[in-house]
Structure formats: C-alpha cells, structure tokens
Amino acid sequence: MSLSLEKILSEIEQLTPEEQLTVIGHLxxxxxxxxxxxxxKRKWSDLKGMAPYPLLGEDAQEWVSRTRQEWY
Known part of the structure; x- marks a missing residue:
C-alpha cells in the first residue's frame, strides 16, 4: 500500500461515521x-447486418419453435 493511500485511510478513520459515509458516497x-x-450502452440497431439471413439456413420462427421444444 502506498504512503499516500495509508495517509488518506488514516485521515478517514479520524472522521465521524457520518463523514465517513459521505466519503463512501463520493467514491x-x-x-x-x-x-x-x-x-x-449498445443499441440493437448496432447489430444490424452482422449475421447473414437466414442464420445458418434456418428461419427465425422455426429456430424459436425448435428451441422452445428442446427446453421441454
């Protein structure tokens, strides 16, 4: 631990609990x-065109239906 960090932590220990909470909130x-x-933040529109249609030769609705059946 650096000396400056040790000094900061030592000074924080001298504060009241309310002041310590203020320091925590600030951090x-x-x-x-x-x-x-x-x-x-990313947008869904950023993904547009990244995968070929139909993905792996399978229609999206067929993939959803097949995946749901596999879950059960």
Missing part, C-alpha cells in the same frame, strides 16, 4: 461515472 459516485464511461 461510489466517482466509480459509477468511470464504469459508465468504460462500457458504452
């Missing part, structure tokens, strides 16, 4: 922003 919001930036 959670900060991390959420980075997670959302790292993984952009």
């Amino acid at each position: 959670v919001e900060h991390i959420k922003k980075h997670i959302n930036q790292a993984q952009p």
Whole structure:
C-alpha cells in the first residue's frame, strides 16, 4: 500500500461515521461515472447486418419453435 493511500485511510478513520459515509458516497459516485464511461450502452440497431439471413439456413420462427421444444 502506498504512503499516500495509508495517509488518506488514516485521515478517514479520524472522521465521524457520518463523514465517513459521505466519503463512501463520493467514491461510489466517482466509480459509477468511470464504469459508465468504460462500457458504452449498445443499441440493437448496432447489430444490424452482422449475421447473414437466414442464420445458418434456418428461419427465425422455426429456430424459436425448435428451441422452445428442446427446453421441454
């Protein structure tokens, strides 16, 4: 653990429980922003044209019907 991290953690321990919760909330919001930036939302329209039609020579409705029968 780095010295600066140890110092930060030591200072956080000196805070009141309410202040510690504020620190936690700030960190959670900060991390959420980075997670959302790292993984952009995808649209179904982005998949358009990626698979040939009919996929593997099978009609979509036939595939759904066959797959459902296999589940039971």
